[in-house]
Amino acid sequence: MPRRPMRMSEAAKAALATALQKLRTDLQAAPAFPDPVLAAAEAAARAPRLPDKDATDLPFFTIDPPGSKDLDQAMHLERRPGGGFRVYYAIADV
Incomplete structure (x- = not known):
C-alpha cells in the first residue's frame, strides 16, 4: 500500500501534542516504563524464544x-x- 509523508501545520502539531498529553493524563499513563519492565524487555531480547x-x-x-x-x-x-x-x-x- 503506498505511503505518503504526513505534513502538518505547526498549529495542527500543537493541537495533536495537547490532545496526546490530555490522553496520557486521562489514562494516567506513566511517562516512562518502570525499571522492572525495562529489565524484563532486555532479558527477553538477550534470550529470544525461537x-x-x-x-x-x-x-x-x-x-x-x-x-x-x-x-x-x-x-x-x-x-x-x-x-x-x-x-x-x-x-x-x-
Missing part, C-alpha cells in the same frame, strides 16, 4: 510494494514431485 522448527533455509518472498517496511508475511512455493505445489506461509509473531 520456534521449534527452523525454516531459514527456505527462500521466502514477500509480495509488498517497493520501499515497504511492513514485511510481516512471506511465502515459499515448492513444486511437489508427484505434481502440484507445497505452500509455506510465514507470519510474524506479534
Whole structure:
C-alpha cells in the first residue's frame, strides 16, 4: 500500500501534542516504563524464544510494494514431485 509523508501545520502539531498529553493524563499513563519492565524487555531480547522448527533455509518472498517496511508475511512455493505445489506461509509473531 503506498505511503505518503504526513505534513502538518505547526498549529495542527500543537493541537495533536495537547490532545496526546490530555490522553496520557486521562489514562494516567506513566511517562516512562518502570525499571522492572525495562529489565524484563532486555532479558527477553538477550534470550529470544525461537520456534521449534527452523525454516531459514527456505527462500521466502514477500509480495509488498517497493520501499515497504511492513514485511510481516512471506511465502515459499515448492513444486511437489508427484505434481502440484507445497505452500509455506510465514507470519510474524506479534
